[in-house]
Amino acid sequence: MAIDLRYTDAHRALRAEARAWLEANVPREPLPSFDTAEGFEAHRRWEAQLHSGRWSMVTWPQEFGGRGLDLIEWLIFEEEYYRVDAPFRVNQNGVFLFGPTLMEYGTPEQKARFLPRLAAGEDMWAQVWSEPQAGSDLAALRTTAVRDGDHYVINGHKIWSTRAVHADWGFGLFRTDPASERHRGLSYIVFPLRTPGVRIRGIPQLDGKAGFAEIFFEDARVPVADLIGGEGQGWSIAMATAGFERGLMLRSPARFQRTAQRLVELYRRETAAQGAAPIDPGLGAAVTQCWMDAEAYALATYMTASRLIAGGSIGAEASLNKVFWSELDVAMHRAAIALLGARAELRAQGSEAAAAADEACRWMDGFLFSLAGPIYAGANEIQRNIIAERVLGLPKG
Amino acid sequence: MAIDLRYTDAHRALRAEARAWLEANVPREPLPSFDTAEGFEAHRRWEAQLHSGRWSMVTWPQEFGGRGLDLIEWLIFEEEYYRVDAPFRVNQNGVFLFGPTLMEYGTPEQKARFLPRLAAGEDMWAQVWSEPQAGSDLAALRTTAVRDGDHYVINGHKIWSTRAVHADWGFGLFRTDPASERHRGLSYIVFPLRTPGVRIRGIPQLDGKAGFAEIFFEDARVPVADLIGGEGQGWSIAMATAGFERGLMLRSPARFQRTAQRLVELYRRETAAQGAAPIDPGLGAAVTQCWMDAEAYALATYMTASRLIAGGSIGAEASLNKVFWSELDVAMHRAAIALLGARAELRAQGSEAAAAADEACRWMDGFLFSLAGPIYAGANEIQRNIIAERVLGLPKG
Amino acid sequence: MDFTFTEEQELAAQALRGLLDDHCSGADLRRAAEARGAGAFAAARALRRERLKELGLAGVLVPTSAGGLGLAPIDLARLAEEAGRAALPEPLIDVEGIALPMLAQLAAAAPGAHDALAAALAQQATVLAVTPGSGPVAAAVDADYLLVGRSPDELALHRRDALRLTSVESVDPLRRLATVELTDAAPLAVLQGSVARQAWDAAASRSAALIAAQQLGLGARMIAIAVAYALDRKQFGKAIGANQAVKHALADAQMRVEFARPVVYAACAALDASAPPDASASLRVSHAFVAAADAADRAARAAIQVHGAMGYSWEVDLQFYAKRAWTSAALAGGRSAHFARLHRALLDGSAATGPDHLFDAGAARA
């Protein structure tokens, strides 16, 4: 162990292999938004194509369809992935949240049933956590799954389920002990989203597309075999999953570096186009700060990855990551919107694909999407409480 | 009534009169800091000189040594005052806090005893509010003033008493009913700082000078005649005073506009001196924002003054002012320190007067002083609570 | 020296607020947005338009000699604020604050504009101005007449149907944008040279100042929506509005709105209904534009954050106000250009600084 920030030959070979495959396979035109039916199917095909190159879940063990890459290697792959603006991962909740959870807590039968189909891009998975009265307070969940013979009978109301409108399976927390309170009595259960008694209503986002959904359960029957881990263990399993989520896997630094690069390019173009007109110095400062922060986030991730490879773990400091990337993402998009001026509001004419290809549209869509960053996966106010309490040791409020 | 932002002929005459007097009388060299004995006496002489021109308390009624100016006229005077960098008002707590309180709550005898000497610059007044365990929670005061015949016997410990080291009189809140709790049982009492049983210890500030003090009371006897208002009315009287304090009188917009002007001048000089070297765009943005905010603060004060003249009142929105000017003051000084670079840390050689005259020293002293702004007179966290609860109607925490 | 509105000005604003509370609620905006040009809510829009006519604002900035009310931009400030507060989709402020005074200037020199002015003053026709060289224009598709120029040295009046309009979609579903192109049709009337340029300059300043006033209203509305939500929504056993993080974010937004307010009012007060502003008034307008845009943006982001996941959904009305605030920040030259102008004026010494220069020139009008 010693700080040595050079890639090995194996790293370089991996990068070259990934680059060659991606350049040959990444769709020439951006795919339409995966929050539309058309876009979802296009992204689903892309997941299958990724799998055909064995790039769909590079950190998974080979037995489950992965390459068994370590986190540094994963970072290299992600850099190549975002370098060519490859499509966002429609199945990221399956790949990075459910899959790893199942590998840790699932039975051999469950793994055999779910992992190969997940890896092959055959099943898309949606997270089914939140409820209308719970929000960032997950322990306040009320939706019940009551045992009835070989089944759980689910009743209740879930919300903010990302991409559940078009996905195939859901994984979530349910109260299997209706008399329980708070963290106790919750269980981790998976179910097909088309199960009878499950009604899904898309919730349109700021951009009008139904990127998430609410899910109504009315006596929906789910086999007991689809319980993950033990009954009542849901909270501890979910906390492990939430750790992954807030941690690095879902937020590639490469994604933010690519956005920062596009922002710098936009700034250069706009500055050149301004000619002699006075320049808003605040924009130059904002662009510079954004680039710095994207670099810092990438370096921090390499440092964390090294620490994890060396046997360390991520704890509450994952909350620092969440706050940092989500606010960086807002800052980058705000700067871009300011640079674009009156062009920012214009929607591209015609198809979803045209919108995805249009520079201004991409920034505006990205801006609206970025505003969700400080909210989902544990609102930043909650994350800051966690940092203060668990990292710094300040008292509960 | 109608928005008409032109000065009247009377306004212009007042401005001309003030300008002529100030230009003839303001000390050619800046006075040494009033947190030193030498500087305090120099500022005391300046208060007397101001009074000789009838400029020491322009908004006071003529009978008490003022000019009976309204708030707009006061703003004009203050603009002229800061335009020529006239000395800070060492007796401002007397002029703007105690004096107006006494006019409203004092007996005729008390007014006759205190106001003329205050107006003439003979007595300097210090505020004696806070206590070690109270801080921003004034209702937690414990220092007692127990009635014993014609006297109150005071015991306890006050702190953060601004300029008490060199001043003559103190005004503050004491618990006259030792069994009382919170807001009840507090009384507003004045006393000579040299009273037997009163021990004053200067507290050095960040700059090493004793700008405030803690005061220990050990059986200090104060005549009952020096109670202001009724026994137990201290809280309501103090709240009125605190309203003044957070309001406009203590924080002339002119002061911040003058600082913004110096900042812009510094920025212009430094930018010119940089020549071809690259400029930090963040500094240009910060300077511009500071200038805007200083202008906005001035315009807001004119608007409030107009409203008050028309019969309106200041309520919890005074907290908006407090947060705004205190953060503006920090921002201006931070920008200046950044512009000065390595020069900012250097202390002037020699006397206090030399320090006051030195540009870099003035900015660094001002920076350190500005950091107290978000803290004193009700910390900004408390002010934001007040805004949220009393202006916006959000619930108590 | 007085910095308070007249009772008449306040009453007019209250009347407009009442009208918009009734006819331009969040639910009204939602219906209009979801109809997206489908015309299903044309009746609601027509009703709102009729009610707005009853306010009697037609020609508010047009000289009395030309049949108008002869008032000044400051008389529109509180009304613009209310229009912003409601995110009014109709171009009330653009018509009365920007286009009509220009049309009156044109009509004074060119008889070909008389009919259009008379129709507009009689509230039988809608007139909008299309800034030369700018992009798509909101509500142009609904106008009867358009003022256009091939350059800032030309001010020409056309019937809308003599121009080529192409609808463009905005992220703000209530801004019915269209690009406007000239055809071979001759204008009904035309002004050229410095007179035209001055008319455009004056219009640009009025536009920036009145958009800033609308931003004040948008900001205040979004804070009010967030406060209502924070009082209602419970989490961890208490109203989320009891959390300091929520309180302080909204307090900061409120502070920015309240300190943008006097700048906006002073900017409006410094403007004339037709003459271009002097340099000092022009800087104050830029200041107002930046301060109000930033305040509304901060209110929008704070309010969305307070709403949690709801804030990111189409389902809360908050989005209509937020999108209006963001798109407005790019109008009238845009926030960055105004900020850059202030920065340059400070750097080259042309901006007045110091305590005795607050009302140097900017307050000349009254």
Add this chain to the structure above:
Amino acid sequence: MDFTFTEEQELAAQALRGLLDDHCSGADLRRAAEARGAGAFAAARALRRERLKELGLAGVLVPTSAGGLGLAPIDLARLAEEAGRAALPEPLIDVEGIALPMLAQLAAAAPGAHDALAAALAQQATVLAVTPGSGPVAAAVDADYLLVGRSPDELALHRRDALRLTSVESVDPLRRLATVELTDAAPLAVLQGSVARQAWDAAASRSAALIAAQQLGLGARMIAIAVAYALDRKQFGKAIGANQAVKHALADAQMRVEFARPVVYAACAALDASAPPDASASLRVSHAFVAAADAADRAARAAIQVHGAMGYSWEVDLQFYAKRAWTSAALAGGRSAHFARLHRALLDGSAATGPDHLFDAGAARA
């Protein structure tokens, strides 16, 4: 590819922290500050200096061929952090990280520097470098030798008493500043031309990177002080640290420190003990300097605010760390110059951007 320190590096840092906890506490700093050159605490300082010698750091960046330890700047990173954490008044990092490698370069070419290098490696003499054209230098009054240059093309060694030093007071009472002027005395040794320039360039980068590392320590220390105070201090019936406003301000400061940290380490890792950095490493150093200075400044302001009125008094030790953070931000060219350099490199395209460029060149050393 590895981004973890060695056990040796961590142990060395822990040893230094232990030493400084014992001999460079807040109380020690206070006594030193209040003595202000009166020499009353010379004994304490001498003791600390002796203990520091026991760490065996002398010549850490000097090549083994020249009698040093032959290590790299990254080996000093964690030590610099600890020096910052303690606001160490003695120039440990300036001597070992900046001056000694330069002296070794000089001695390799000019025999007149041999004695000074030998004495420094034997810990019998202190050597500091005075950047050409810069202002007053901290601790120069305590040095035995000074490296100076009339320009960046000259590197000359002088005995301190052959130069004219004039003490200057700093707002940071622990920075014993002096201006340094040349006299007629001939240097003991001198290098000229591009070799000298490269030595100065390399020193400037090491200086910026190691000051950034000290800022990390300062920031962390101030947060720790504020946390301790917020746990202890009660108001409105509870520890003030239970307030979200306090929590979130300190959480933000912590975040800025933690995201400056990898940048600082990467910058140190990209540097060589004597050769100047390439363009990419140089930008990373600027990034590290800005990020660390901003993090420490934010920690300072948050910690002062958390302390309330106490934070503004001389009586809490916090001030020593805060003043060090602020004065440090102006060293090594200063935070604004580093930020401006990054901005220009982005604007002219010379800075690498994009996901595959993170370790383009900056990580060459190892």
